[in-house]
Amino acid sequence: MQPRKIKTKVMSVLAPLASATIFLLLWQAASMIVSSQALPSPATVFKEAIRMFSIKIGGNSIWMHVFYSMRRVLIAYFWAGLLGLPLGMYMGWNRTFDKIVKPVFELLRPIPPIAWIPIAILWLGIGESPKIFICFVGSFVIFVLNSYIGMRYVDSLLIDAARAFGASKRQQLFNVAIPASLPSVFAGVQNALSTAWMCVLAAEMVGAREGVGFLILQGMDLNKPAMILVGMALIGLIGAILAVMLRLLEKGLCPWRKELV
Amino acid sequence: MHTAEKPAEHATSPPCVPGGKKLETVREDEAYIRRAARENWISVVSFLLFLLVWELVCRLGIIGPFQLVPPSQVTWVLLDKLVDPNPDGALLQEHILTSLVVALTGFSAAAVIGVPLGLLMGWYRPVNTLVRPLFDAVRPIPPIAWIPIAILWLGIGLWAKAFIIFLAAFVPCVINSFTGIRLTNPVLIRVARIYGASNWETFLKIGVPSSVAMVFTGLKLSLNAAWTTLVAAELLAASQGLGYMIQLGRRLSRPDIIIVGMLTIGFTGALMSLALTAIESRFASSRKLN
Amino acid sequence: MAQRAGVKIQCRGISKSFTAQKDVLHVLEDVSLAVYENEFLVILGPGQGGKTTLLNIIGGLLMPDAGDVLLDGKPIEGPGPDRGIVFQQYALFPWKTVEENVAFALTMAGVQKGERMAAAHHYIDLVGLKGFEKAYPAQLSGGMKQRVGIARAYTANPEILLMDEPFGALDAQTRYAMEKDILSIWQKELRTVVFVTNNIEEAIYLGDRVVVMSAMPGKVKSSYVIDTPRPRNYTDPKFLEIRKMISNDTDLVL
Numbered sequence: 001m002q003p004r005k006i007k008t009k010v011m012s013v014l015a016p017l018a019s020a021t022i023f024l025l026l027w028q029a030a031s032m033i034v035s036s037q038a039l040p041s042p043a044t045v046f047k048e049a050i051r052m053f054s055i056k057i058g059g060n061s062i063w064m065h066v067f068y069s070m071r072r073v074l075i076a077y078f079w080a081g082l083l084g085l086p087l088g089m090y091m092g093w094n095r096t097f098d099k100i101v102k103p104v105f106e107l108l109r110p111i112p113p114i115a116w117i118p119i120a121i122l123w124l125g126i127g128e129s130p131k132i133f134i135c136f137v138g139s140f141v142i143f144v145l146n147s148y149i150g151m152r153y154v155d156s157l158l159i160d161a162a163r164a165f166g167a168s169k170r171q172q173l174f175n176v177a178i179p180a181s182l183p184s185v186f187a188g189v190q191n192a193l194s195t196a197w198m199c200v201l202a203a204e205m206v207g208a209r210e211g212v213g214f215l216i217l218q219g220m221d222l223n224k225p226a227m228i229l230v231g232m233a234l235i236g237l238i239g240a241i242l243a244v245m246l247r248l249l250e251k252g253l254c255p256w257r258k259e260l261v
Numbered sequence: 262m263h264t265a266e267k268p269a270e271h272a273t274s275p276p277c278v279p280g281g282k283k284l285e286t287v288r289e290d291e292a293y294i295r296r297a298a299r300e301n302w303i304s305v306v307s308f309l310l311f312l313l314v315w316e317l318v319c320r321l322g323i324i325g326p327f328q329l330v331p332p333s334q335v336t337w338v339l340l341d342k343l344v345d346p347n348p349d350g351a352l353l354q355e356h357i358l359t360s361l362v363v364a365l366t367g368f369s370a371a372a373v374i375g376v377p378l379g380l381l382m383g384w385y386r387p388v389n390t391l392v393r394p395l396f397d398a399v400r401p402i403p404p405i406a407w408i409p410i411a412i413l414w415l416g417i418g419l420w421a422k423a424f425i426i427f428l429a430a431f432v433p434c435v436i437n438s439f440t441g442i443r444l445t446n447p448v449l450i451r452v453a454r455i456y457g458a459s460n461w462e463t464f465l466k467i468g469v470p471s472s473v474a475m476v477f478t479g480l481k482l483s484l485n486a487a488w489t490t491l492v493a494a495e496l497l498a499a500s501q502g503l504g505y506m507i508q509l510g511r512r513l514s515r516p517d518i519i520i521v522g523m524l525t526i527g528f529t530g531a532l533m534s535l536a537l538t539a540i541e542s543r544f545a546s547s548r549k550l551n
Numbered sequence: 552m553a554q555r556a557g558v559k560i561q562c563r564g565i566s567k568s569f570t571a572q573k574d575v576l577h578v579l580e581d582v583s584l585a586v587y588e589n590e591f592l593v594i595l596g597p598g599q600g601g602k603t604t605l606l607n608i609i610g611g612l613l614m615p616d617a618g619d620v621l622l623d624g625k626p627i628e629g630p631g632p633d634r635g636i637v638f639q640q641y642a643l644f645p646w647k648t649v650e651e652n653v654a655f656a657l658t659m660a661g662v663q664k665g666e667r668m669a670a671a672h673h674y675i676d677l678v679g680l681k682g683f684e685k686a687y688p689a690q691l692s693g694g695m696k697q698r699v700g701i702a703r704a705y706t707a708n709p710e711i712l713l714m715d716e717p718f719g720a721l722d723a724q725t726r727y728a729m730e731k732d733i734l735s736i737w738q739k740e741l742r743t744v745v746f747v748t749n750n751i752e753e754a755i756y757l758g759d760r761v762v763v764m765s766a767m768p769g770k771v772k773s774s775y776v777i778d779t780p781r782p783r784n785y786t787d788p789k790f791l792e793i794r795k796m797i798s799n800d801t802d803l804v805l
Contacts, residue, residue: 018394019393019394019397020394022394023394023395023397023398026394026395038413038414096303099300099301099303099304099307100303100304100307101307102304102307103304103305103307103308103311104307104308104311107308107524107527108527109527110526110527110528110530110531110534111523111524111526111527111530112488112489112492112493112526112527112530113489114405114489114492114493114496115492115504115507115522115523115526115527116523117496118496118507118508118510118511118519119507119511119516119519119520119523121511122327122328122511122514122516122519123328157638157640157642158642158644160607160612160630160638160642161636161638161642161643161644162655162659163612163629163630164610164611164612164630164631164632164634164635164636165632165635165636165655165656165659165703165707166630166631166632166656166659166660166707167659168659171659175658175659176644179644179646180644180646182646194403197403198403198405201403201405201406202405202493202496205405205408205409205497206496206497213406216406216409216410217409219409219410219413220409220410220412220413223413225410225413225414228409228410228413229410231406231409232402232406232407232410233402235402235403235406236401236402236406237401239401239402239403240401254646255687256645256646256687256688256689257645257689
């Protein structure tokens with residue numbers, strides 16, 4: 001089986017490389033067909049990237065912009081998780097509580113977080129708060145929904161087993177229901193982060209002087225597509241890194257889920 | 262029993278009878294309705310309480326009229342906007358229509374191209390190899406991040422919006438169709454091959470039908486993405502539509518318009534999702550008859 | 552093996568109905584039966600005949616609409632570790648290891664770690680899973696999972712063991728092996744066992760007594776004492792005679 005293993009390993013490195021190469025070639029071709037003012041070639045974008053990393057844009061280096069965006073996301077995400085996970089879980093566990101909270105939640109849930117931007121600005125002005133608020137709203141809803149579903153659809157057989165062996169209500173909740181709902185909760189954890197990331201971009205594009213959203217908007221205002229593309233690549237990269245980190249975290253916390261390996 | 266009603270059949274739920282036939286059952290429609298009403302009165306009361314608190318908070322001046330307006334005023338503005346084009350330049354229905362048209366156009370284009378593409382990518386290796394690099398490069402970038410470059414390329418207008426919405430709706434369609442067809446039961450494929458079906462026939466008659474559920478999941482996600490992205494696009498650059506309406510509401514310091522807009526956005530989005538679910542169940546049940 | 556010892560469990564006039572959306576299902580109707588101390592009682596009946604419901608009522612997971620269940624003369628009010636249950640679908644906690652699953656009842660009761668692990672390991676050995684203490688249920692086969700379920704029930708140190716078609720999900724060979732094993736475990740550590748099944752051979756092979764139940768609405772039809780010495784032989788003429796007698800009596804389609 002050795003030669004096959006080697007082949008698979010080689011392929012798993014070659015394939016993405018080949019993909020990337022094809023992509024770059026297509027891009028290069030496209031940039032030559034369309035005017036290079038509209039679509040700069042990969043080389044131009046690369047040079048622009050180097051330039052951007054060595055100067056200040058709007059008074060801040062790229063790292064600072066990334067920092068600003070990340071800070072907003074993380075503060076919002078942290079609070080959304082802290083408040084949303086217990087809320088969703090309790091809604092899934094306690095039917096009465098669910099019925100009390102449901103109507104208001106169902107009213108607000110279908111409203112896309114971005115639609116909250118105008119009222120957030122009206123309430124909180126133009127600064128850090130409205131942006132953090134929007135990210136909070138977006139990720140909060142996801143946290144609640146996923147933990148609710150996870151808890152609500154815990155296999156009742158497991159709860160019966162817990163009861164049969166003497167678990168009190170409290171023990172059933174903490175020892176069985178919560179661990180059983182973890183897979184869904186983790187899906188929520190990942191979704192909420194990517195949602196928060198999207199929200200911060202939108203909020204920054206509406207009105208900000210720092211952040212990655214601001215960066216790409218600057219590119220638009222200065223009519224520099226290369227700048228926008230660098231920003232977009234940066235945004236995509238950060239999003240991908242965050243997703244990978246979360247997946248690793250999940251693998252570490254849930255060693256019994258062999259399907260994650 | 263305090264355990265919530267769960268879908269699985271276990272100690273706290275009634276036994277399942279094979280063949281769907283119920284031995285010795287008694288139909289009691291009235292009792293069912295009465296029970297449903299009894300179980301949900303809490304939600305109704307809770308909602309009314311919420312409205313009441315909201316109303317009082319505004320009327321008593323705890324939150325000023327430039328921040329929040331009571332539900333009574335929201336209702337009034339809602340009805341008013343159905344006939345009065347002021348102050349944002351169009352009736353509510355016109356905003357809704359504008360937004361819907363753009364969103365649904367982008368969504369349909371994405372579905373028509375994305376679903377078949379995803380299915381083909383999942384079935385035919387060469388298609389996958391060809392399209393993958395482009396797709397994987399586009400995928401991690403949130404659709405909103407495309408707005409600046411779209412505006413640069415296509416100006417502020419319908420085309421830019423349509424392009425961004427298309428991108429947003431495209432990705433979930435492809436991914437879910439891809440995953441759906443990859444999960445086709447290999448036993449069924451083998452059976453088809455034994456009966457001499459070509460790859461194309463197997464694709465059409467086995468692969469595609471078995472991925473319907475996931476395709477619809479993708480469509481729902483896609484529609485949601487399209488709708489959300491549309492609102493974002495309209496917030497940033499539009500002269501009509503629900504996103505424009507709420508942005509203008511902010512500029513005019515009219516929270517009532519903003520709230521009406523937000524609720525309309527939410528409601529319309531939910532309605533479209535329900536419509537998709539209804540279509541899906543119609544689809545699924547007609548398949549079962551076959 | 553079954554000398555007439557005292558009555559351990561008394562079910563009196565149990566009736567139970569379920570309401571599913573708009574329909575009412577009468578699952579059990581006026582079921583009365585006695586379970587004697589340390590006997591291996593088998594409840595035999597067709598699928599959907601309410602046997603599982605009856606077991607769950609004895610186990611305290613469900614409350615009957617009418618009638619009650621007495622354990623040692625006292626009415627049952629809810630579930631508890633004094634009645635250990637072995638579930639047909641195993642019901643193991645996937646995030647816990649084998650030993651954590653087996654020790655569950657003791658963990659709930661607040662027993663110290665050293666003590667409960669010792670008890671758990673004893674029963675893990677007894678069911679033949681030595682070496683698998685730190686494995687996760689996902690890594691085990693069906694038969695092994697059910698052994699964990701049995702060990703878990705035993706570790707709870709219950710007065711009675713309730714087994715709900717525990718071998719129903721297993722293949723034939725594993726099933727035969729498990730039937731032999733459960734008997735040897737029962738003979739080593741004597742308990743009162745109520746074993747539910749829809750398989751006649753299994754019932755006759757295992758039981759001191761077989762109670763036959765009808766299809767829904769479940770009622771007790773008859774009771775058969777089986778005093779053939781163990782181990783029993785499926786092809787023994789006496790076995791087959793009993794089998795014929797019971798199968799004529801049941802609503803089972805066999």
